[in-house]
Amino acid sequence: MKNTNTCPKCHSQEIMRIPDLNYFSDNHYSNIIPTGLFSVARAKITRYICISCGFSEEWVESKKEIQNLLDAAKGPDPVEY
Numbered sequence: 001m002k003n004t005n006t007c008p009k010c011h012s013q014e015i016m017r018i019p020d021l022n023y024f025s026d027n028h029y030s031n032i033i034p035t036g037l038f039s040v041a042r043a044k045i046t047r048y049i050c051i052s053c054g055f056s057e058e059w060v061e062s063k064k065e066i067q068n069l070l071d072a073a074k075g076p077d078p079v080e081y
């Protein structure tokens with residue numbers, strides 16, 4: 001939907017893009033993505049909503065933030081005893 005600008009469900013081309021406004025406010029809860037048991041990373045989530053049928057998609061649009069999620073998923077290096 002983000003790339004084709006067409007809804008995959010109903011083929012409408014009326015797509016609304018909603019940037020992640022919460023990212024810049026005090027409410028970060030919608031932006032915290034669990035990447036492991038104890039690790040989380042933040043990323044801006046942009047939503048694309050079909051005006052016709054309501055189907056929605058969520059995208060992390062920043063390559064850098066995707067890399068941050070990957071790094072957080074790996075977690076810290078394991079401690080050796």
Ligand SMILES: [Zn+2]
Pocket residue numbers: 007008009010011012050051052053054055
């Ligand atoms: Zn649709």
